[in-house]
Amino acid sequence: MRHRTILSLALILGLVPALNTAPLLAVQAEQQAEGCDPERMVTVGEETFEYKLDCTNDFLEGLEVAAGPADRSAEAGGSGEAERLYAVRFIGEAGTPEAGNEVGAYIEAGNEVGAYIPERFNSQAMVVKVLAGRFAFRVQGPNVIVDPQGQPLERVKASTPIGLGANPNAGTPRTYEDDGSFDCGLELHGHTLCQLDPAEFKSGEKFVRLDPGDTVFLPDNSTCFLCNTDRIDPTTGDIVESGGVPAELLIWTPATGFDEIGGELDRAANAMASVPQGTPTTQGSGRIVGWMFNPATKCDG
Numbered sequence: 001m002r003h004r005t006i007l008s009l010a011l012i013l014g015l016v017p018a019l020n021t022a023p024l025l026a027v028q029a030e031q032q033a034e035g036c037d038p039e040r041m042v043t044v045g046e047e048t049f050e051y052k053l054d055c056t057n058d059f060l061e062g063l064e065v066a067a068g069p070a071d072r073s074a075e076a077g078g079s080g081e082a083e084r085l086y087a088v089r090f091i092g093e094a095g096t097p098e099a100g101n102e103v104g105a106y107i108e109a110g111n112e113v114g115a116y117i118p119e120r121f122n123s124q125a126m127v128v129k130v131l132a133g134r135f136a137f138r139v140q141g142p143n144v145i146v147d148p149q150g151q152p153l154e155r156v157k158a159s160t161p162i163g164l165g166a167n168p169n170a171g172t173p174r175t176y177e178d179d180g181s182f183d184c185g186l187e188l189h190g191h192t193l194c195q196l197d198p199a200e201f202k203s204g205e206k207f208v209r210l211d212p213g214d215t216v217f218l219p220d221n222s223t224c225f226l227c228n229t230d231r232i233d234p235t236t237g238d239i240v241e242s243g244g245v246p247a248e249l250l251i252w253t254p255a256t257g258f259d260e261i262g263g264e265l266d267r268a269a270n271a272m273a274s275v276p277q278g279t280p281t282t283q284g285s286g287r288i289v290g291w292m293f294n295p296a297t298k299c300d301g
């Protein structure tokens with residue numbers, strides 16, 4: 001069991017402006033995401049990789065996204081796209097905390113074990129940092145690097161495989177058991193990092209275990225799958241059966257691509273920011289578009 005002291009966000013990313021946040025209640029979307037191709041071939045250097053994507057999901061309530069201001073340097077003549085920082089919190093079906101009792105309400109809600117980010121494509125680089133909770137993670141492309149904060153990077157094996165790009169709901173309970181650790185041989189100024197081999201994940205059984213503090217650097221033309229597998233007590237670092245705090249990810253990515261992670265996040269964050277705090281939204285209202293949380297279709301079976 002790894003116990004970590006997580007550095008403050010200001011130390012890691014600099015001063016980040018206050019984030020707008022509001023609850024997300026997502027509408028169901030059974031059809032294929034617009035523009036999402038379930039199979040994609042990408043050439044990196046002299047090697048071609050086949051990516052299989054999860055383009056269909058039924059999304060329900062339970063996700064909360066906070067978005068920082070977009071970097072508009074591209075609009076001022078820069079060469080890149082507008083980057084944005086997102087905090088993605090898995091709060092489960094309990095929804096918004098009651099006024100004056102935010103901490104207690106979130107602990108009551110807990111983090112929804114089994115919530116997941118489906119395998120989607122991102123054409124540009126992305127950084128993912130785990131703030132809370134524990135995740136099973138995998139990729140399908142090369143040159144993805146994980147910083148495990150000086151700790152071993154554990155491998156886990158799913159009791160029921162999840163095929164690449166497949167719906168993770170197997171209909172039976174799924175567990176993620178310890179399966180050794182990855183050989184991390186990338187050394188930079190005394191820091192040991194792990195460069196992942198996508199071939200390790202082709203069977204659908206193997207995943208990286210990400211703990212609070214772990215940071216993932218994904219290059220252009222990447223995919224990622226993240227499943228919240230355990231509730232973690234933020235004080236002790238131990239797994240708990242109930243309570244705890246919601247699992248949370250920090251994601252930095254260009255806010256582009258209608259069917260890509262950045263574009264999906266940006267639309268969700270903008271929609272939520274337009275809804276006043278405490279304002280309920282009803283399923284099917286059309287005001288908020290769902291992205292990636294589905295307690296009915298879960299990555300733990």
